[in-house]
Amino acid sequence: MTEELANHYRHIIHELGENPEREGLRDTPKRAAKAMQFLNRGYSQSLEEIVNGAVFESETDEMVLVKDIELYSMCEHHLLPFIGKCHIAYLPSGKVLGLSKFARIVDMYARRMQIQENLTRQIAEAVQQVTEARGVAVVIEARHLCMMMRGVEKQNSSMTSSVMLGAFREKPSTRQEFLTLVNGR
């Protein structure tokens, strides 16, 4: 499969007007194939596998917030990166999730072809599913290379997307507490 992908990259390089046989480019098709496979490895992972049973019983019912999780994804329209940060909060109801697993969930969905809004929702729903929390909130702030390097070429714009589930959606005070914690840097 890597070999087939590499062949396609060889054609792409040729079509773009370069010589895929020149020294600097000789191994590029294979490297590019491997890099793309890495950036799309989320398709071969499952929630069950990455969470690996790290859900623990706990009495806590106060908000838990994991802030500033780095995020690297690929926009499905241009196959160019979008890069940013993800903040995840939840209101436990008897169970808490292992801390590293939030980052693993972000990566599993980010390492696919995405738009930011769908990525935000998939992360929120996954956290809801594994924790059975009373509420989940996810905010992503990201900059899209497809808007920076090409197209409208705007270097400073960023996009914020959010998904609120359960109590974060229904209770304005809970939503407000979350937003205050996220913005209070």
Ligand SMILES: Nc1nc2c(ncn2[C@@H]2O[C@H](COP(=O)(O)OP(=O)(O)OP(=O)(O)O)[C@@H](O)[C@H]2O)c(=O)[nH]1
């Ligand atoms: N909502 C949303 N839009 C995105 C995301 N990533 C890229 N886009 C947008 O997808 C749109 C695709 O528009 P098209 O007009 O089909 O493509 P295009 O001609 O390359 O668009 P321009 O970027 O305006 O040059 C653009 O407006 C992109 O900015 C994302 O994560 N969320």
Ligand SMILES: [Zn+2]
């Ligand atoms: Zn794009």
